[in-house]
Amino acid sequence: MSDTGRSEPQRLAKRLAAQLPCSRSDAERYIAGGWVRVDGAVVEEPMARVHDGQTVALDPKAKLESLDSVTLIWHKPAGRALPDVSPLPDALAAELFTNATRFKGDRSGVRPLKAHRHKLLPVAPLSTPMSGLMVFTQNPGVARKISADSAQLEHEWLVEVAADPELDDEVRREAVLKSIGKALFFDGWSLPSARASWQSEHRLRLAIKGTRPGQVEHLCERAGLQLVAVRRLRMGRVALTGLPVGEWRYLLGYERF
Numbered sequence: 001m002s003d004t005g006r007s008e009p010q011r012l013a014k015r016l017a018a019q020l021p022c023s024r025s026d027a028e029r030y031i032a033g034g035w036v037r038v039d040g041a042v043v044e045e046p047m048a049r050v051h052d053g054q055t056v057a058l059d060p061k062a063k064l065e066s067l068d069s070v071t072l073i074w075h076k077p078a079g080r081a082l083p084d085v086s087p088l089p090d091a092l093a094a095e096l097f098t099n100a101t102r103f104k105g106d107r108s109g110v111r112p113l114k115a116h117r118h119k120l121l122p123v124a125p126l127s128t129p130m131s132g133l134m135v136f137t138q139n140p141g142v143a144r145k146i147s148a149d150s151a152q153l154e155h156e157w158l159v160e161v162a163a164d165p166e167l168d169d170e171v172r173r174e175a176v177l178k179s180i181g182k183a184l185f186f187d188g189w190s191l192p193s194a195r196a197s198w199q200s201e202h203r204l205r206l207a208i209k210g211t212r213p214g215q216v217e218h219l220c221e222r223a224g225l226q227l228v229a230v231r232r233l234r235m236g237r238v239a240l241t242g243l244p245v246g247e248w249r250y251l252l253g254y255e256r257f
Helices: 012-019 024-032 090-096 140-148 170-181 215-222
Strands: 036-038 056-058 071-076 121-123 131-137 154-161 184-186 189-191 195-200 203-209 227-235 248-250
Touching: 012 024, 012 036, 012 056, 121 140, 131 140, 154 215, 170 195, 170 203, 170 215, 203 215, 215 227
Parallel strands: 131 227
Antiparallel strands: 036 056, 071 131, 071 248, 121 131, 154 203, 154 227, 184 189, 195 203
16 A cells, blocks of 8 residues: 555544454444543544544543433523524524533533534524423433423422512512413414412412413403513423523433423
8 A cells, every 4th residue: 555545644543443453333323422532632523534643542431331411401691582492402402402501510420422412402492582491302202202201290490570669569479470370272273271389579489280371461461561571480390490591411310200
């Protein structure tokens, strides 16, 4: 083989498989698992090209682990628009779910990988003005379960409304709660009643099963309230507790919606 032929770059997986040695599929798993460095930098793409002169090293702690699907919990900022597509584009996932924005209190023990930002399905998305808990999952089973149980899955919301002198009246405040608590026919769906309580003069906490897009806004408008902000605090048994705006974490192994 000529010198030119030897200098041609080759796939990282092929190089690693020959170097260890191991099967090509095992080499791809090591690379996708974040265990391989090229010239000291972690490379997670088996298709990456390397030259003969580059140093390829396997982490001494490397394990041949399967890449399990993950579910991410994100605190969406108000005003952040997301494309109405599924799955989430990889480029956008890479922008949102970085090591810098990962919640410092994440107790999952999961090593973040590029593979975790691929084919993320948004579940029960929030509209652009809304903030709060959003779920992205690689597991179609998780997405199906949430969708299949949507009629029974309770969403908890914190709603801020505009100042209104009428809300100083206790009778008016009780009337608002009764209005929100009535079952309604909305967007072609017959929906159950919501539970509501006043948290302060301008804040309401709502708990609604089977929440559909626009339902929270409709309930508040029907009660004569002018919305200022809406934040989702909880979906089922998974809550936003302690997660700062714009940050994300992995769903813990024992958490269930």
